[in-house]
Amino acid sequence: MTGTAPGNTGAVPPGLGQPTARRRPRRYSGRSLAIAAISTVVFFGTLGLIAVNSPGWEQVRRSFLDVDNFIESAPSIIGRFEVNVRLFLIAEVLILGLGLVLAVMRSLPGPALFPVRLLATMYVDLFRAVPGILIIFLMGLAIPGMRIPGVPNDPFFWGVVALTLIYSAYVSEVYRAGIESVHPSQAAAARSLGLSQIQALRHVVLPQAVRRVIPPLLNDFIGLQKDTVLISFIGVVEIFRQSQIRQSATFNFTPYLVTALVFLVVTIPLARFTDWLVGRQRNQGPGSQAGGGSRAARRGRVWGFR
Amino acid sequence: MGLPLNASREPALAIDGLWKSFGTLEVLRGIDLRVREHEVVCVIGASGSGKSTLLRCINLTEPIDEGRIVLGGEEITAPDVDVDRIRRGIGIVFQAYNLFPHMPVIDNITLAPRRVLRLRRAEAESQAVELLERFGLAEKRDAYPDSLSGGQQQRVAIVRALAMRPRLMLLDEVTSALDPELVAEVLNVIRELAAEGMTMVIATHEMAFARDIAHRVLFLDGGTILEEGPPAAIFSSPREPRTREFLQRIIDAGRL
Numbered sequence: 001m002t003g004t005a006p007g008n009t010g011a012v013p014p015g016l017g018q019p020t021a022r023r024r025p026r027r028y029s030g031r032s033l034a035i036a037a038i039s040t041v042v043f044f045g046t047l048g049l050i051a052v053n054s055p056g057w058e059q060v061r062r063s064f065l066d067v068d069n070f071i072e073s074a075p076s077i078i079g080r081f082e083v084n085v086r087l088f089l090i091a092e093v094l095i096l097g098l099g100l101v102l103a104v105m106r107s108l109p110g111p112a113l114f115p116v117r118l119l120a121t122m123y124v125d126l127f128r129a130v131p132g133i134l135i136i137f138l139m140g141l142a143i144p145g146m147r148i149p150g151v152p153n154d155p156f157f158w159g160v161v162a163l164t165l166i167y168s169a170y171v172s173e174v175y176r177a178g179i180e181s182v183h184p185s186q187a188a189a190a191r192s193l194g195l196s197q198i199q200a201l202r203h204v205v206l207p208q209a210v211r212r213v214i215p216p217l218l219n220d221f222i223g224l225q226k227d228t229v230l231i232s233f234i235g236v237v238e239i240f241r242q243s244q245i246r247q248s249a250t251f252n253f254t255p256y257l258v259t260a261l262v263f264l265v266v267t268i269p270l271a272r273f274t275d276w277l278v279g280r281q282r283n284q285g286p287g288s289q290a291g292g293g294s295r296a297a298r299r300g301r302v303w304g305f306r
Numbered sequence: 307m308g309l310p311l312n313a314s315r316e317p318a319l320a321i322d323g324l325w326k327s328f329g330t331l332e333v334l335r336g337i338d339l340r341v342r343e344h345e346v347v348c349v350i351g352a353s354g355s356g357k358s359t360l361l362r363c364i365n366l367t368e369p370i371d372e373g374r375i376v377l378g379g380e381e382i383t384a385p386d387v388d389v390d391r392i393r394r395g396i397g398i399v400f401q402a403y404n405l406f407p408h409m410p411v412i413d414n415i416t417l418a419p420r421r422v423l424r425l426r427r428a429e430a431e432s433q434a435v436e437l438l439e440r441f442g443l444a445e446k447r448d449a450y451p452d453s454l455s456g457g458q459q460q461r462v463a464i465v466r467a468l469a470m471r472p473r474l475m476l477l478d479e480v481t482s483a484l485d486p487e488l489v490a491e492v493l494n495v496i497r498e499l500a501a502e503g504m505t506m507v508i509a510t511h512e513m514a515f516a517r518d519i520a521h522r523v524l525f526l527d528g529g530t531i532l533e534e535g536p537p538a539a540i541f542s543s544p545r546e547p548r549t550r551e552f553l554q555r556i557i558d559a560g561r562l
Contacts (some may be wrong), residue, residue, distance in 0.1 A: 191390075194391070194470060206408055207408050
């Protein structure tokens with residue numbers, strides 16, 4: 001993104017613009033700080049000037065940056081965000097569970113369990129191949145449309161189901177990568193003590209695997225957070241639908257800006273937290289990489305993985 | 307099996323005509339072996355001679371191609387045998403320790419007793435602490451494996467195997483990954499086990515140790531037991547030229 005651009009475009013001494021700079025203790029000289037500041041101002045200033053001096057600027061400003069509209073729309077839009085948060089929280093728990101079940105199904109060995117692996121593989125292939133919005137339409141419109149007695153027709157319910165199905169396919173692949181990253185000698189040691197296949201997986205392999213995949217899992221959840229707006233297409237009035245309603249009522253696009261800002265505010269902290277976690281795992285070195293080390297293990301305990 | 311009178315004479319471990327290959331590579335080519343109760347057998351031989359594979363076959367980690375293995379009168383290579391139940395009675399310790407890095411020492415030791423033998427936590431822990439104290443590891447009870455030295459980790463691995471109260475211990479080059487100054491502490495643990503009468507099959511490169519501890523030494527070469535006998539005989543007057551050659555290389559390397 002443009003956030004790193006100033007460091008790379010300006011005449012910055014080596015070190016500042018480097019990807020590793022963030023993890024080193026900051027020891028920037030006054031001179032390099034000044035250069036960074038000037039280059040940032042020049043860069044964004046130029047972008048701003050180009051926008052403001054464009055032929056259609058006045059029109060765009062009126063339809064997208066209407067301050068009065070912003071203040072008026074914000075409360076009702078932000079209020080609707082509660083629906084997205086609820087959807088996200090419910091779906092996330094279900095996804096973590098279903099994804100793990102799928103990953104374990106695909107990791108089971110032996111010829112007798114081939115059908116189980118096949119089933120899980122087909123599931124993952126299906127839900128990763130079909131665009132999410134189609135799944136949401138099919139779940140949210142077709143199934144309630146059948147009017148089967150006892151089957152709920154609440155679009156929120158079907159939104160949760162659809163997002164769970166889609167995301168658990170991705171999350172199961174993340175889990176599976178984690179399971180495969182645990183050295184086979186760990187399972188062998190557990191089996192040699194008399195633990196069954198399932199016990200070895202449960203007590204030895206999975207705890208190490210899950211700890212390693214926490215950053216990529218968080219990454220998937222950033223995606224899920226944003227994809228909650230897709231259920232607006234099956235008739236749930238959530239934050240995006242609410243801003244659409246405001247937009248059609250006022251003939252102004254500013255309500256969308258409100259929605260975008262809400263997502264920025266919620267998503268960026270999670271993204272930074274994920275980066276921080278990844279950096280931390282990497283800094284622990286190869287020996288203790290993710291779960292190998294006592295620090296990692298203690299962290300795992302704090303997070304309740306013991 | 308046999309009459310009660312014979313039971314006490316029955317070997318702890320009996321292997322008949324064991325063959326094992328990986329693809330086209332024949333690693334074990336007809337192994338016959340009897341190990342008596344309380345006997346310590348050291349298996350020596352060059353890398354690739356089949357020492358590790360032999361131990362892994364006994365532990366049912368590797369399926370065998372031909373032959374049979376009888377442990378305490380029960381044929382454990384029979385097709386319908388419960389592998390997990392057999393492994394419970396056999397302790398194996400690996401060259402690379404293979405401790406579980408995500409749990410402290412105490413949990414490493416109590417995991418199997420609790421999950422497999424269904425001991426209560428308190429019971430499993432007091433038993434584990436007892437073993438840790440015996441081997442001078444009491445203060446490491448809550449340490450994580452990566453904060454221990456190699457020698458300490460390997461001693462914990464031995465304690466972990468002992469916690470299942472095995473009737474047979476298999477040690478697979480347990481000192482090969484250790485720095486020289488850490489070898490002695492691990493060997494002392496094994497000596498203590500031998501003194502207590504633990505039945506053991508030990509694959510090792512530590513010839514001085516083998517000579518010292520073994521009741522019997524097997525020289526494995528090309529997947530067969532080429533020569534066996536009391537350590538004094540094997541090390542001082544080996545019959546087979548291949549054995550002499552192997553021991554000469556060891557002496558040249560300053561390991562005997």
